[in-house]
Amino acid sequence: MFSQYIINRYTDALASHFHNGYEYTQVLEGTETFLVAQSPDDIVKESFLQNGSTLEGAIESARYHLNKKYKLPVVLSAKHHIALIRCPAVDKTGIVWLVHSHIHSIEPDPNHHNKTIVHTNHGHSFTIDMKLDRLQTRRSQASFLNSTLLKNSEMNKAMTFFYDKDHGFQLVKKTGQLNYTLKKNNDIVKLETE
Structure with missing residues (x-):
């Protein structure tokens, strides 16, 4: 036992x-x-x-x-x-x-x-x-x-990372994508990841 x-x-x-x-x-x-x-x-x-x-x-x-x-x-x-x-x-x-x-x-x-x-x-x-x-x-x-x-x-939902809150930057990765999107004041700049 x-x-x-x-x-x-x-x-x-x-x-x-x-x-x-x-x-x-x-x-x-x-x-x-x-x-x-x-x-x-x-x-x-x-x-x-x-x-x-x-x-x-x-x-x-x-x-x-x-x-x-x-x-x-x-x-x-x-x-x-x-x-x-x-x-x-x-x-x-x-x-x-x-x-x-x-x-x-x-x-x-x-x-x-x-x-x-x-x-x-x-x-x-x-x-x-x-x-x-x-x-x-x-x-x-x-x-x-x-x-x-x-x-x-589940942690693979869309995630938002704030890396410069004073200037309004956001780094966003959407579900199922390998690319990150950088947003500044509603302008989008695309960042590629390997």
Whole structure:
């Protein structure tokens, strides 16, 4: 058993695992499964801190972008497509955090209409205590939130550099171009770059 864990791009899911009154986490990473001596919520919180933010901040961002207050997905890393969906475990005492980009497929549990079977990209399968349509809605929200945050974080948008504010010069590079444009008092002078 590991003492700590940080979510990475190979993490499929984190699931509560109880033993002797303590909550541990069963980690599904790639084709591997192992236990960690932390709760799933603690792993998620620490993973956000390791990435320079907080779970609370990610929840606020999700509320802002999704215009919803509760039961929201959160994005740990838009670049690596790690949006997390929190779901109740099948026994209702624990929780499961799913990484949306590693969900291969979902299907209703044929024995329980309120439960859903999740299949991951790495071959894991498990059941959660959530109806299929609710999980599908959260998957869609996670994808939308991840793509929105990824788009907002891109640095290849048109950029303006001010290098002489007293004289009104601007050096401008437009998206998809290699050339810079120098503007002075609305007169344009073209600068070529190699």
